[in-house]
Amino acid sequence: MKRRSEPTPITVEGMDTDLVMAAQNGDKGAFTALAAARVDRFIAASHRILRDLALAEDATQQALLTIWRDLPQLRDPARFDAWSYRLLVRACYAEAGRARRAGPNIHLLPAQEPMAVDRLSAVIDRDQLERGFRRLSIDHRTVLVLRYFLDLPIEGVAETLGIPFGTAASRLHNAIKGLRAALDADARPTLQARAR
Amino acid sequence: MNSDRDLPRILQAWLHEDLHKHGDRVLGGVVDLLDTTPQRRSRWSAWRTPTMKYLKTALAIGLTAAAAAVVVIVGLGALRTEPGPGSSPSASASASAPSSAVDGLVNAFLAARVAGYGAAQYLDLGNTTADNIPLLYATTSGARYERAEFKQVPGKEWPYGWTAFKVRLFAGDTVVEQLFFAGPDSSGLNYQWDGFGTEIPPTAENGQPVVMPYTYFDGQVTLYAAHPWVFPSSGTYLTPFGRLIPQRPGVPPTTDGGQRGDWDQLFLIADPALGGAGCGRGPLSADAAALAQGLRLNPDLGATAPVAVTVGGQPALVMDLVIPAGTSISVAANAGGDLCADGLLNGVTGDSMTYASGTATSRATGEKIRLYLFDVPEGLSMRIFAMVIVTPEARFQRAVDEATPVIDSIEFHTP
Numbered sequence: 313m314k315r316r317s318e319p320t321p322i323t324v325e326g327m328d329t330d331l332v333m334a335a336q337n338g339d340k341g342a343f344t345a346l347a348a349a350r351v352d353r354f355i356a357a358s359h360r361i362l363r364d365l366a367l368a369e370d371a372t373q374q375a376l377l378t379i380w381r382d383l384p385q386l387r388d389p390a391r392f393d394a395w396s397y398r399l400l401v402r403a404c405y406a407e408a409g410r411a412r413r414a415g416p417n418i419h420l421l422p423a424q425e426p427m428a429v430d431r432l433s434a435v436i437d438r439d440q441l442e443r444g445f446r447r448l449s450i451d452h453r454t455v456l457v458l459r460y461f462l463d464l465p466i467e468g469v470a471e472t473l474g475i476p477f478g479t480a481a482s483r484l485h486n487a488i489k490g491l492r493a494a495l496d497a498d499a500r501p502t503l504q505a506r507a508r
Numbered sequence: 509m510n511s512d513r514d515l516p517r518i519l520q521a522w523l524h525e526d527l528h529k530h531g532d533r534v535l536g537g538v539v540d541l542l543d544t545t546p547q548r549r550s551r552w553s554a555w556r557t558p559t560m561k562y563l564k565t566a567l568a569i570g571l572t573a574a575a576a577a578v579v580v581i582v583g584l585g586a587l588r589t590e591p592g593p594g595s596s597p598s599a600s601a602s603a604s605a606p607s608s609a610v611d612g613l614v615n616a617f618l619a620a621r622v623a624g625y626g627a628a629q630y631l632d633l634g635n636t637t638a639d640n641i642p643l644l645y646a647t648t649s650g651a652r653y654e655r656a657e658f659k660q661v662p663g664k665e666w667p668y669g670w671t672a673f674k675v676r677l678f679a680g681d682t683v684v685e686q687l688f689f690a691g692p693d694s695s696g697l698n699y700q701w702d703g704f705g706t707e708i709p710p711t712a713e714n715g716q717p718v719v720m721p722y723t724y725f726d727g728q729v730t731l732y733a734a735h736p737w738v739f740p741s742s743g744t745y746l747t748p749f750g751r752l753i754p755q756r757p758g759v760p761p762t763t764d765g766g767q768r769g770d771w772d773q774l775f776l777i778a779d780p781a782l783g784g785a786g787c788g789r790g791p792l793s794a795d796a797a798a799l800a801q802g803l804r805l806n807p808d809l810g811a812t813a814p815v816a817v818t819v820g821g822q823p824a825l826v827m828d829l830v831i832p833a834g835t836s837i838s839v840a841a842n843a844g845g846d847l848c849a850d851g852l853l854n855g856v857t858g859d860s861m862t863y864a865s866g867t868a869t870s871r872a873t874g875e876k877i878r879l880y881l882f883d884v885p886e887g888l889s890m891r892i893f894a895m896v897i898v899t900p901e902a903r904f905q906r907a908v909d910e911a912t913p914v915i916d917s918i919e920f921h922t923p
Contacts, residue, residue: 347538351534377541381548381695384547460516460520474668492515495515
């Protein structure tokens with residue numbers, strides 16, 4: 313398990329900057345090196361946003377090709393990672409739009425009665441987190457992945473999504489609140505089927 | 509232990525589990541495509557050239573293609589007065605200097621549209637083609653554009669930090685208006701088929717949203733809809749459905765694709781089923797009348813008596829259902845927890861869904877259903893076709909009124 317205690321600024325330096333500039337000039341080898349260093353992280357991030365590995369791989373491939381195509385237009389090579397994350401998120405939204413399945417509107421309800429125990433102080437297993445995470449909107453999943461998987465500071469989340477800092481902070485807060493509500497709802501007793 | 513502080517920590521740990529380590533195949537696919545994916549260079553450098561020089565280049569595109577045409581490209585930001593839909597085309601070429609680099613891109617795009625070719629190079633089309641941009645070079649009647657103008661759309665926080673532009677193209681007395689978007693890292697202008705779900709139509713002609721055809725079920729069903737309806741293209745959803753943009757000024761943009769709570773919905777369902785377990789069960793009713801009778805006899809559904817009507821020249825049955833909010837309701841689902849495409853009640857299932865043995869159980873939202881049932885013509889792969897309006901009671905009449913032209917436009921086609 314990999315965790316960082318401090319958020320990482322989304323800039324590239326030194327050798328990577330050289331690779332970015334070479335790739336901007338059409339050097340496929342340089343671009344391949346940049347992509348190879350990031351492809352697993354891109355797939356992992358998009359997998360967590362989309363909750364589907366095949367869609368995540370498609371989004372990553374599309375994002376990398378868009379990065380290659382538009383790289384000459386990147387004005388500051390040091391901003392390569394911030395810029396590429398933005399294109400990756402955009403590719404994830406596009407894949408989500410193509411693959412979305414009609415279903416109910418799932419409205420997360422706040423807990424309706426005080427909980428007897430703090431369920432989070434008990435063990436939250438992977439399945440619970442998976443179900444809760446799936447119930448979030450893609451906007452909320454994306455902001456959580458940027459913050460807690462890519463370890464971006466809120467400023468970086470805002471920059472990646474192209475939204476104001478306050479909006480990013482608010483969206484992050486609501487995403488956590490929504491996940492908490494989903495976990496709470498999941499812990500309620502199962503309802504019995506009636507209409508058949 | 510403070511759970512509010514713990515949840516981010518627990519989430520962070522979970523997100524970092526099982527990192528993907530097998531990107532070689534994706535990387536290989538990307539490398540294979542590099543040779544056929546040219547890098548884009550020229551346009552942004554053009555944006556950075558002095559504006560008048562760039563504008564001359566943009567205008568040259570149009571003037572070369574149509575030497576007799578007089579092209580007037582005016583950024584509205586520089587206009588003192590704005591010509592109305594009935595104003596005559598200007599007889600002399602004039603142009604204002606673009607106020608920004610993006611203005612130059614929009615000007616060049618509009619010049620190409622007036623010229624009648626080359627507009628696609630100014631678009632960020634993603635996986636689509638310029639053919640999917642409505643009325644790119646002509647009005648619905650086929651009239652070519654004579655001039656164009658644009659202005660920025662203020663007052664909304666568009667997704668991705670994009671800026672929205674409303675472009676206007678004039679052909680005689682006809683005015684086509686469209687929304688396009690540009691962002692700081694855009695490779696071109698972007699057209700969104702749903703306009704991000706605001707009160708502004710993505711494409712309008714003489715003030716009326718442009719009606720577009722939508723074909724589903726492998727070409728067997730076609731309907732025609734316009735803003736404020738948002739219908740995705742075929743194949744986007746397992747169960748096709750349109751959404752009705754709320755009726756009020758200042759509707760905020762959204763990218764959430766159906767999870768916003770104030771959408772009313774119109775589902776299209778082939779061979780609808782009420783219950784059962786698992787998917788792939790096939791038709792469960794002999795015909796529309798049998799299905800309607802079954803619904804009517806179920807006391808939990810609050811069903812009105814079916815009424816025979818003619819919809820778009822097709823005989824149909826129409827009835828309303830109301831399942832009280834909070835009623836426990838089960839619909840069929842597959843092993844992965846996705847609701848089956850034929851679920852008649854999918855639209856009114858609600859929060860806290862649980863899955864077991866091919867069913868998904870939740871509590872009904874209490875929304876009202878207007879149901880249209882059709883016995884489809886012989887030769888189609890389905891036997892019964894349903895159009896299902898789902899909306900809260902308070903918005904029911906507006907949703908039905910707005911849905912009427914869409915429902916009346918229904919066409920069935922034999923493969």
